Amino acid sequence: MSVKQAVREQYQATVNLAQGGNIHIPPEGWIRTVRKALGMSGAQLARRMGVTRARIAQAERAELNGGITLKSMQATAEAMGCRFVYAFEPPDDIENVVIAQARKKARAIVGVAGRHMAMEDQTVSDRRTEREVSRLMRELMYEMPLDFWQDK
Template structure:
């Protein structure tokens, strides 16, 4: 479809369509504008957020972040416990990390999204 044809469908000028295309290329187009143009073409505009790595899902990203946070939180507790000579074995520590990570994820704890190394 030409820009002139699209302008006629939307009920706007050819120059407005060209300007929209420029803004779109610059990443400055509004969702409202794109929706209007999609509707004029008998379409529905849909957008989404997807993981950068094709092999990942949002769930796997959240799980990894929850596990990292759980590890960090429990590392602090284990440090305090070691100062009091109350350590835990590796298997128990791993199970605690898994339990806490699941709890953080289930409760959608916002700390999951804090910047982590």
């Protein structure tokens, strides 16, 4: 195993920790929800942060429309005695995301070759085609060429 592959596997393990976390944003957003759960008013949070009550209301609105910065979220969480967590949650084990991309890319490459061979009346069996897709998929995953994530 190459150093590059070992490093990639370490990153994959880190990302997999977030998978399946069932993290859902509350309808009122995290700031307002946590603030209310703590029994803290907007004015009290504003005092703890050294800002105005209007700034807290603005932050709560900005969170809901996606306009708040990560720095603001972290500062607000800390002012409420919380830890701010930021993550990407993959739909599946991250290695399966890589496998799916490699399979997609391999099928596309083999498909082009198959069409050229068919024009020359040299078609191959479905079984042989699938073997070639599997072989190419493993090769693509190992080498991770620069165009790996390009779909065309």
